[in-house]
Amino acid sequence: MNSTHVVHAASENHAGWLPLLEISIREVFELMLSSQLGKVEAIDHSNMNVTAMVGLAGQLCGVLSVRCNGKAAALMTSKMLGVDVDKVGAEMSDALGEVCNMVAGNFKNKISGLAEGCLLSPPTVIVGDDYCLYSQADEPGLQVDLLFEEMPMTVSLQIQG
């Protein structure tokens, strides 16, 4: 069952949301992929060439993104669909977008006031690493680094306003 931790959206200390973001990620992976995520001290972002993003608008504005390498994204898809990883094809982007969407939805449902006051955009997925993301976020974002089946994965929340 999903965690019932609740923090109020009006909290000025967004760093206090970090544990809830991590719980939200872990719940999605445990329930939908039957996968326990590992902890990681330092992470190498250089090979993370698949990025899924979901925009948030309303009481909380920003972007939540999930980044990993292609091998991790293919394995996530394999676990979600129950198919062999070498059978995974074009549905990989859809799958990672859904992971991102569920993390964003699960996270906002844990913050009092956000479940109703914050809307999610459809997911966008970028494959490749030669891009720059310019965000209007006006404060440092929240970032959670974890290991999915020993492969690094980063979830970040850029908050605007």
Next chain:
Amino acid sequence: MSIRALIVDDSSVMRKIVERSLRQAGLDLSKVSEAGNGAEALAVLADTQVDLILCDINMPVMDGLEFNKQLPGVPNAKDVPVVMITTEGSESHVVQALSCGARGYIRKPFTPDQVKEHVVPVLGGKI
């Protein structure tokens, strides 16, 4: 008894996950139809008989709430139970969905057991 299901979600991956969860939950599915939004679902129902509809809320063209409102106008499907499956978890969304005619509400992420818990009661004597 086997069940004919219609799964409505704009993500093809999520449609497959929902179907897999129904099977893992022990439902005997004789036929599964799919639609990418509410309008497509209404078109499917015009010539397809189903016993159960699982429907997302946030979809392009026609969302799940509007689909629920229009469902009573479809002769084939006016009494078919609808269970919403969505990331939207607020009480107001639940109330809105139920007031539009939905019979159940499952929040993503979910387990096959949660699917079973919400789907079996709405099927009544059909399983």
